[in-house]
Amino acid sequence: MMDAHVLKILLPAATLTLGLAVWAAVVRVFELPPYVLPSPWLVAATLATDWPLLGGALAATLLTTAEGFALAALGGVALAVLLNQSRWVEYSLYPYAVILQVTPIVAIAPLLLIYLSPQAAVLVCAWIVAFFPVLANTTLGLNSVDRNLAALFGLYRASRLQILWRLKLPSALPQILTGLRIAGGLSLIGAVVAEIAAGSAGAGSGLAYRIVEAGYRLNIPRMFAALLLLSAAGVAIFFLLSWVSHLMLRHWHESAWDAEP
Amino acid sequence: MPEQQPIVSLRGVGKTFDNGVAALDGLDLTVAPGEFVTLLGASGCGKSTALRIVAGLTQPTRGVVDRAGGAAAPEIGFVFQEPTLMPWASVAANVALPLRLKHVAEAQIAPRLNAVLARVGLDGFADAYPRELSGGMKMRASIARALITEPALLLMDEPFAALDEITRFRLNDDLLALWQALRPTIVFVTHSVFESVYLSQRIVVMSRRPGRAHAGLAIDAPAPRDEAFRTSATYAALCRQVSQALREAMAEDVAVEGGRPS
Numbered sequence: 001m002m003d004a005h006v007l008k009i010l011l012p013a014a015t016l017t018l019g020l021a022v023w024a025a026v027v028r029v030f031e032l033p034p035y036v037l038p039s040p041w042l043v044a045a046t047l048a049t050d051w052p053l054l055g056g057a058l059a060a061t062l063l064t065t066a067e068g069f070a071l072a073a074l075g076g077v078a079l080a081v082l083l084n085q086s087r088w089v090e091y092s093l094y095p096y097a098v099i100l101q102v103t104p105i106v107a108i109a110p111l112l113l114i115y116l117s118p119q120a121a122v123l124v125c126a127w128i129v130a131f132f133p134v135l136a137n138t139t140l141g142l143n144s145v146d147r148n149l150a151a152l153f154g155l156y157r158a159s160r161l162q163i164l165w166r167l168k169l170p171s172a173l174p175q176i177l178t179g180l181r182i183a184g185g186l187s188l189i190g191a192v193v194a195e196i197a198a199g200s201a202g203a204g205s206g207l208a209y210r211i212v213e214a215g216y217r218l219n220i221p222r223m224f225a226a227l228l229l230l231s232a233a234g235v236a237i238f239f240l241l242s243w244v245s246h247l248m249l250r251h252w253h254e255s256a257w258d259a260e261p
Numbered sequence: 262m263p264e265q266q267p268i269v270s271l272r273g274v275g276k277t278f279d280n281g282v283a284a285l286d287g288l289d290l291t292v293a294p295g296e297f298v299t300l301l302g303a304s305g306c307g308k309s310t311a312l313r314i315v316a317g318l319t320q321p322t323r324g325v326v327d328r329a330g331g332a333a334a335p336e337i338g339f340v341f342q343e344p345t346l347m348p349w350a351s352v353a354a355n356v357a358l359p360l361r362l363k364h365v366a367e368a369q370i371a372p373r374l375n376a377v378l379a380r381v382g383l384d385g386f387a388d389a390y391p392r393e394l395s396g397g398m399k400m401r402a403s404i405a406r407a408l409i410t411e412p413a414l415l416l417m418d419e420p421f422a423a424l425d426e427i428t429r430f431r432l433n434d435d436l437l438a439l440w441q442a443l444r445p446t447i448v449f450v451t452h453s454v455f456e457s458v459y460l461s462q463r464i465v466v467m468s469r470r471p472g473r474a475h476a477g478l479a480i481d482a483p484a485p486r487d488e489a490f491r492t493s494a495t496y497a498a499l500c501r502q503v504s505q506a507l508r509e510a511m512a513e514d515v516a517v518e519g520g521r522p523s
Binding site for chain 1: 313316317318337339341343345347348349350358359361362363390391392410
């Protein structure tokens with residue numbers, strides 16, 4: 001029997017190798033031209049040669065994603081705290097947060113582009129997609145406070161601010177971090193959707209714009225290279241946020257308990 | 262009746278929950294300063310509800326609650342059945358919480374924190390997180406938190422019910438030592454006859470549905486109560502007497518349906 005940790009790395013690596021081999025073989029055997037399906041080596045080579053262009057595009061998309069994520073994190077937590085303070089506010093606003101969430105972002109993006117500058121529209125799209133999981137999870141966390149701890153704070157006549165800061169927010173932290181992990185991936189999706197919607201109309205320098213542009217020019221290898229970068233960015237965001245979450249919870253939460261050495 | 266001004270008194274207190282369950286009805290309870298009183302009863306007799314009413318955590322639907330000092334109610338410490346510690350905070354942060362909520366200066370917190378941790382036998386565990394502690398140590402931290410404000414009235418809701426017997430005996434002994442040293446008024450809730458006799462000066466046996474005081478028994482056995490007391494004939498006789506009172510209280514139960522865990 002092999003160690004589970006080794007298998008967890010070895011097996012996906014084997015799948016990847018196999019997949020690449022099949023891909024390369026298909027391209028070679030059927031003699032597919034690059035504008036139909038480029039070989040994995042050509043995609044890698046394109047990534048290297050087009051790096052000045054694609055690297056800049058990656059940075060632009062990541063910047064939008066980070067900004068959208070930051071706004072979503074702040075906005076989601078702040079709105080959840082606001083809703084938690086008063087039933088009135090909750091009943092008045094929560095349904096609209098849901099509506100904003102369930103309306104497909106692809107359908108909202110063109111409208112946003114009419115009213116906003118392309119950069120602002122992209123940012124707003126990233127925010128709309130990403131803020132709801134933060135809001136929903138934070139709301140759940142704020143409402144899941146231990147009843148006896150709440151009674152204890154009441155016994156010592158804690159102020160609302162003290163209850164929020166010392167009780168509700170810390171006890172909601174695991175749920176907030178779950179919301180942020182989801183929001184990280186979604187803000188990338190939101191940014192990409194908006195860039196695609198903006199298309200050539202935009203100042204478009206992001207990765208998604210490069211994919212659309214390369215598509216027009218039938219530069220298929222570059223499309224694959226840009227797609228690869230987007231996936232890598234998504235994976236990196238996920239791991240980064242999981243790591244931050246682990247660091248913040250490791251002392252106390254079941255989900256992040258390090259096995260004793 | 263104690264001749265001193267009571268620290269808290271309940272007269273004709275009743276509590277009916279929103280779902281119609283009457284947890285308490287016509288409860289009279291007078292607690293003198295410095296007394297160790299135990300509310301003893303079966304599950305569902307409303308003893309926890311009574312304690313929460315004394316603490317002001319639950320409002321009674323009928324009757325009067327008087328606390329010494331009127332509006333300036335005595336400082337209250339409350340120990341729940343579970344340790345109820347904040348899992349994200351160290352023992353030190355948990356225990357110091359009541360002082361921080363009262364905006365006590367940090368310079369004053371440290372010495373009081375060290376003193377109270379030493380008193381409950383948790384010195385050296387200030388930086389530990391609750392999950393690193395055993396059940397008994399968590400309960401010690403919970404008691405330390407209740408004591409740090411030096412409350413005149415300490416309310417304890419079946420604090421040792423979830424602990425194993427060895428740990429419970431040790432915490433019983435430590436609680437008695439603590440009471441001897443600090444002399445707070447303690448109202449203790451339990452369903453254990455043996456624990457109630459071992460700890461208290463006075464036992465209020467409660468009947469249920471709806472809960473009220475069935476009998477009050479004085480436990481005159483002097484301090485020190487220790488292992489010798491626990492195995493003495495006096496202790497056995499007192500336990501028999503209290504058990505008898507508890508059986509009578511339960512025979513009094515009228516209704517069969519409904520009910521609510523205490």
